[in-house]
Structures are given as structure tokens and as C-alpha cells.
Amino acid sequence: MIETFETYKPDKSLWTEVDFDNMNWHDSFIYALSLGERNELTFDIDYIFKWINPSGERKNFKYWVSPCTLVFENVYDLKFDIEVSEPFRLEIANIYFNNPQRPKNADYIKRNIEYDWTVETNQGEITFKSIGYKQFVRQTPVLLDEQKIQIETRNGISFDRPMTSESNSKN
Numbered sequence: 001m002i003e004t005f006e007t008y009k010p011d012k013s014l015w016t017e018v019d020f021d022n023m024n025w026h027d028s029f030i031y032a033l034s035l036g037e038r039n040e041l042t043f044d045i046d047y048i049f050k051w052i053n054p055s056g057e058r059k060n061f062k063y064w065v066s067p068c069t070l071v072f073e074n075v076y077d078l079k080f081d082i083e084v085s086e087p088f089r090l091e092i093a094n095i096y097f098n099n100p101q102r103p104k105n106a107d108y109i110k111r112n113i114e115y116d117w118t119v120e121t122n123q124g125e126i127t128f129k130s131i132g133y134k135q136f137v138r139q140t141p142v143l144l145d146e147q148k149i150q151i152e153t154r155n156g157i158s159f160d161r162p163m164t165s166e167s168n169s170k171n
Helices: 017-022 165-170
Strands: 014-016 028-035 041-052 062-073 076-082 090-101 114-121 124-130 132-137 142-144
Touching (some): 014 017, 041 124
Antiparallel strands (some): 014 132, 028 090
């Protein structure tokens, strides 16, 4: 039996906390993170848009994966509790938030709610307060036998934020 897979196109190229219930970061590989000058916590990740179940002769999953830039905004009270050893890699297990509250600088940032966020990895947790996030899709997803893209294929490490019609309408 020959399997064919159509191309996969995400619903949009900019995702935010409004889309949280439709997103899942499980097994997303973290290539790098940055502490931005505008109180941003930025991740360069491979985001898995879709898992393809094994079928027929194929015993393993396939994955539609794309390099993305995940930016949490107005971050403070940042804490890392991570221990990375062999293999030297960092993968997201889950992201969740709770405890809605008024930001301490709400009048300045013009946002009324922030949350306590947890980025749970297979190696520990990153916790912080933030008003939310933007996730920028940097390339069209590719179908892979593994959950991460080779560094050369994804054009190295990047924190680029491609301009989209969605990002233009929110700025």
C-alpha cells in the first residue's frame, strides 16, 4: 500500500493566547531562548502542527513540523528550574497558565489581565508572569519521521518574527 500525504497549511501564521485551546506544544524542541530588552521571553522552537498516526505498513508516527518563534510578552518573576544533561536537549512537555490578575503596569501596557505561566519541559520548569504570547510561523510545515527539523533545513537558530496580516492588524 502506498501512502500519500497532502501538504499541511496552518490556519494562520500568527497565533496568540486567544488560540491557546487549539494549540499543543508537547514534544516541541527548543533550540534557543532569549531574554528580550522589552521584557520578552522568546523561544526558537519546532512546533508540531499535526501528528499522523501509524497506519498500514507504517508503524511509526509522522509529524507536520515548522520552525516558530514563540514570544511571551511583559514577562517578570522569571524562574528557571531546569537540569539538562545527556542528551543535551530541551523539549516542551506542556504549557499552561492560571491565576488571572491585573498587571502591575496595566495602565502603561494597556492590558488588563496577566497570568502565571509554566513552560513544563522534560528537564524541568520555566515559570513567569506574562500578559500572553505571540507565536510566529517562520516556514511552511514539513512532514517528518521525527519531531524536530534538522538545523540546516530550518536555517539555523532564529528569533525572526515574520510580518503577517495578523501581526499588522494587532500593532
